[in-house]
Amino acid sequence: MGNTRGVDVFTAVADQTRRAMLDLLTGGERPAGDLVAAFPALTQPAISRHLRVLREVGLVDVRAQAQRRIYTLRAERLSEVDAWLDQYRQYWARHLDAIEDQLATTHTGKKRSKR
Amino acid sequence: MGNTRGVDVFTAVADQTRRAMLDLLTGGERPAGDLVAAFPALTQPAISRHLRVLREVGLVDVRAQAQRRIYTLRAERLSEVDAWLDQYRQYWARHLDAIEDQLATTHTGKKRSKR
DNA sequence: CCTCTGTATAACGTTGCTTTTATATGAGCA
DNA sequence: TGCTCATATAAAAGCAACGTTATACAGAGG
Numbered sequence: 001m002g003n004t005r006g007v008d009v010f011t012a013v014a015d016q017t018r019r020a021m022l023d024l025l026t027g028g029e030r031p032a033g034d035l036v037a038a039f040p041a042l043t044q045p046a047i048s049r050h051l052r053v054l055r056e057v058g059l060v061d062v063r064a065q066a067q068r069r070i071y072t073l074r075a076e077r078l079s080e081v082d083a084w085l086d087q088y089r090q091y092w093a094r095h096l097d098a099i100e101d102q103l104a105t106t107h108t109g110k111k112r113s114k115r
Numbered sequence: 116m117g118n119t120r121g122v123d124v125f126t127a128v129a130d131q132t133r134r135a136m137l138d139l140l141t142g143g144e145r146p147a148g149d150l151v152a153a154f155p156a157l158t159q160p161a162i163s164r165h166l167r168v169l170r171e172v173g174l175v176d177v178r179a180q181a182q183r184r185i186y187t188l189r190a191e192r193l194s195e196v197d198a199w200l201d202q203y204r205q206y207w208a209r210h211l212d213a214i215e216d217q218l219a220t221t222h223t224g225k226k227r228s229k230r
Numbered sequence: 231c232c233t234c235t236g237t238a239t240a241a242c243g244t245t246g247c248t249t250t251t252a253t254a255t256g257a258g259c260a
Numbered sequence: 261t262g263c264t265c266a267t268a269t270a271a272a273a274g275c276a277a278c279g280t281t282a283t284a285c286a287g288a289g290g
Contacts, residue, residue: 043281066286067237252270
């Protein structure tokens with residue numbers, strides 16, 4: 001499930017450029033060249049390396065079309081991050097509830113019903 | 116909202132040790148010493164530094180109690196990651212749908228209704 | 231074949247994170 | 261006041277990540 005000797009999803013997604021690349025791929029599959037063009041601040045090899053990381057971690061798929069490499073988003077891999085977040089969701093929800101309670105109390109003098 | 120000169124939430128959470136520390140804090144607030152004890156492979160200063168990162172990024176709160184520093188989880192900060200994931204949720208959901216369709220077709224010879 | 235295009239890989243330098251050892255700070259207590 | 265406990269900070273070492281330049285490689289087309 002994870003990966004042997006490589007980056008994990010969390011690390012892959014920690015890089016801002018890689019996040020931006022994934023964001024771009026939500027618009028549909030793209031040849032590597034498009035990605036390179038989308039980041040003028042970086043060189044082609046730099047992008048190629050980021051693509052490798054994303055590939056190795058399973059966040060994108062590649063398919064060859066002539067000399068082009070078409071990259072596709074594989075968002076399912078992000079569900080691992082989502083799963084980890086799950087155990088925390090209740091905590092920030094609880095906190096938001098507290099804030100809502102606070103606001104409700106302040107504005108109406110009444111307390112919200114529980115849960 | 117982010118942070119001036121420091122790590123962002125994604126980077127903070129990219130480290131496995133820090134994720135484990137947060138996981139521990141879901142069990143309730145803990146003095147720094149407990150965290151140190153929980154990671155025998157690391158030294159006290161190492162944990163202290165990780166705590167600093169988590170503090171700076173707003174994922175934990177500290178409160179002094181005598182010489183102890185009590186750390187509390189601040190999960191709300193993780194909603195930033197959650198928000199980013201939002202734009203991808205539909206994609207992996209779509210993919211899961213496709214798998215379900217596949218299963219349904221295989222098992223019943225019928226196709227699921229759309230959406 | 232030869233060359234051009236598109237992309238990946240190699241080698242290398244730099245920067246920055248993580249960890250360690252050593253030390254400082256600060257509260258409680260004899 | 262002096263000592264101990266809990267934790268933070270400083271300084272330095274090790275190493276891995278990211279970027280760059282240079283080069284390899286594979287497919288298309290003349």
